[in-house]
Amino acid sequence: MNGLGFTGGRLDRADPLRHDEPGFAAALADPAARLLILNEYQPVMAEGRLGWTAIAPDARPEDHVLLGIEDGVPHFARLVAEPAAGRSVEMIAALHALAAGEAATYAAARSVLDWHARHGFCARCGAATAPFRAGWGRRCPACGTEHFPRVDPVVIMIAEHDGRALLGRQPAFPPGRYSALAGFLEPGESIEEAVVRELFEEAGVRVRDVRYIASQPWPFPSSLMIACVATALDDRLAIDTTELEDAIWVSRDEVRAALAGDASRFGVPPAYAIAHTLLETWAR
Template sequence: MIVPGFTGGTLDRADRLRHDDDALASAMGNWQARLLKLHNYEPEVTDDGRLAWTMLTEAPDEAEFILLGLEDGKPRFAAFVPGEAAPPPFRSPNLFGVLDQLRPGEAATFAAARSVIDWHARHGFCANCGNPTTLFRAGWGRKCGSCKTEHFPRVDPVVIMIAEHDGRALLGRQPAWPQGRYSALAGFLEPGESIEEAVAREIEEEAGVRVSGVRYLSSQPWPFPSQLMIACVGIAQDDKITLDENELDAADWFTRDEVRAALAGDGPFIAPPPYAIAHTLLTIWAAE
């Protein structure tokens, strides 16, 4: 079984504690409670590939705590510091290296923490009336003190897919990527659209290829800032590519042997990193 990156988390999310102020206070006072060590939204990692933790007292005085869950009954928290800038839209080279070091499942905890902290940093004001909001539900919501509207962390669905034609997969590359990298096409779902419809629309918009028979393969949380990546394959009606140069720098068809070679590090293109759902998608497709 292929486990996508950022999945396989081991924490008990302990939703019951989010609704119980006394239980939450007890968890924060537990001598075994720990705080996730983050620097500029990036995790510290131990030599054995585990996330690094510290005492809650190490958080800044103004920090507000988000209950990530329980690990073997021991409370695990992340800290949100009001006024701290949201993370930049790009990922640093250091973060790429850190993600490669993490053990399976550890990245899931980081993904949850980063996404929720990022959400708090961007949602300090009520979308309904514009007044300030405050953290509640152990960090898994914000409430407006004026109109009492409750706000909760959002997850944006994104389809990521390949079109298949005559045993080949359609892959593309964006101009900002490293030279030689190709990956699956991707795009956000739009209101009033099914997953299958979004897959067909995005492939046709970006590459001019019409597909049908869309099938789902896997999914992955993607914490940059907070998407749910939905991996699919569609059957192409033909192999003629009409490139949208506003979206892609190039697109091409690759055989299973070429994809396998790329995943092994010796192919005609550079494959996406193992923690990305595109890597999982290509691995599953290449093995079919």
């Protein structure tokens, strides 16, 4: 499936350099090397694209993450001291503007930089850790434990019944917006089992025949969205109001209208979100 937000990255992640400290240092010192320009975690755009600049002569390898290589040019991001905050109006505008491959590069950078900012101490012994593997890991000097960036899997799904799809609304959503239901996978659970559990917990809907549709990185802070469709046994709802403000069944015509910009009944998620793609796929 083409066109998913935060996918289609063009950088070669250059795994051999992650295991080659002299090679990593040489790549950082390469006069052609480029550094992603960020205002904290917000992309700084240049003519509608991600902004890049030259690497400072005194740059230290331990302060940088190798994002990858494109056309022989190493691309880096500099570590950020504080964890990422929410999405600003300016960031949302930038996400709408970014081309697919650039959005993927930004997503990788944001996720790994935020992971570093949140994991400065060893989960085993509590000692301060230090970056290694070209910024794709942290090592504890006290106990030797190695830590690596984690991705949290999330199922996002539509239950369908009699030609209608189940959509939900959280209080934090913009006015009028509805989306597919979603929830984190739990330990010891398959994707299919998570879909069944989440739909029942949030909306009281029993489902069968879970079908995988697509997946998408979601760098807020670092999730993998796994989109599915399932068949509901009936359309009775029992909404968990700690999770949802409302839930509705909508027809394909209503979804098509909302995707076309008619928000008379409900609005849809932005185009860079996989929920938008999931609705498009279901509507077809």
